Amino acid sequence: GAVVSQHPSRVICKSGTSVKIECRSLDFQATTMFWYRQFPKQSLMLMATSNEGSKATYEQGVEKDKFLINHASLTLSTLTVTSAHPEDSSFYICSATTGWNQPQHFGDGTRLSIL
Amino acid sequence: TQLLEQSPQFLSIQEGENLTVYCNSSSVFSSLQWYRQEPGEGPVLLVTVVTGGEVKKLKRLTFQFGDARKDSSLHITAAQPGDTGLYLCAGEANAGGTSYGKLTFGQGTILTVHP
Numbered sequence: 001g002a003v004v005s006q007h008p009s010r011v012i013c014k015s016g017t018s019v020k021i022e023c024r025s026l027d028f029q030a031t032t033m034f035w036y037r038q039f040p041k042q043s044l045m046l047m048a049t050s051n052e053g054s055k056a057t058y059e060q061g062v063e064k065d066k067f068l069i070n071h072a073s074l075t076l077s078t079l080t081v082t083s084a085h086p087e088d089s090s091f092y093i094c095s096a097t098t099g100w101n102q103p104q105h106f107g108d109g110t111r112l113s114i115l
Numbered sequence: 116t117q118l119l120e121q122s123p124q125f126l127s128i129q130e131g132e133n134l135t136v137y138c139n140s141s142s143v144f145s146s147l148q149w150y151r152q153e154p155g156e157g158p159v160l161l162v163t164v165v166t167g168g169e170v171k172k173l174k175r176l177t178f179q180f181g182d183a184r185k186d187s188s189l190h191i192t193a194a195q196p197g198d199t200g201l202y203l204c205a206g207e208a209n210a211g212g213t214s215y216g217k218l219t220f221g222q223g224t225i226l227t228v229h230p
Contacts, residue, residue: 004157034218041201043121043220045220046219049216049217095218097216106157106159
């Protein structure tokens with residue numbers, strides 16, 4: 001149980017393209033989803049917290065107009081990297097939870113490479 | 116902002132050796148979690164410790180939560196090549212604060228166990 005599916009697993013695109021990443025909770029309803037960014041051999045950095053039906057809360061230094069988050073249902077959150085540039089290349093990971101003080105279940109990540 | 120200092124960052128040992136990874140903070144956490152992550156995948160939860168002084172064992176892995184719930188350690192006995200990976204500690208903030216529900220990750224420990 002508690003499976004989180006992230007799609008796509010890998011994407012390579014040209015600079016200036018907008019890229020959408022999906023995060024789905026397959027067998028539970030996720031009231032809250034988190035989006036993280038991870039550079040090679042480094043830890044996870046929280047980008048934003050997404051609650052179903054409300055606006056995402058972004059961490060300090062994360063541009064909300066650059067990283068658009070939508071959490072329209074209890075099983076789906078999307079992260080759109082708008083007008084992506086090479087510096088946006090990274091490993092993006094989502095997690096989902098049924099509520100506060102409940103475990104976060106992580107997706108397998110999306111490797112984004114901007115040429 | 117809660118910080119979690121994880122050490123060491125890199126650990127390269129021979130099969131059969133023991134090792135300990137530490138996570139320390141000046142902040143109190145409601146719980147602390149340990150994850151293991153393989154390249155190109157999301158982190159996988161190993162254990163959650165909640166009570167100060169708690170010790171949990173998972174086969175050759177022993178996890179301890181400090182009495183004050185500010186620090187934790189992961190001890191691996193007789194390490195094997197299959198233990199190789201990135202180990203992450205993550206603390207969940209106490210209720211009532213603006214960070215409640217969020218995970219603060221340590222910097223990670225890259226463990227390599229040589230046969």
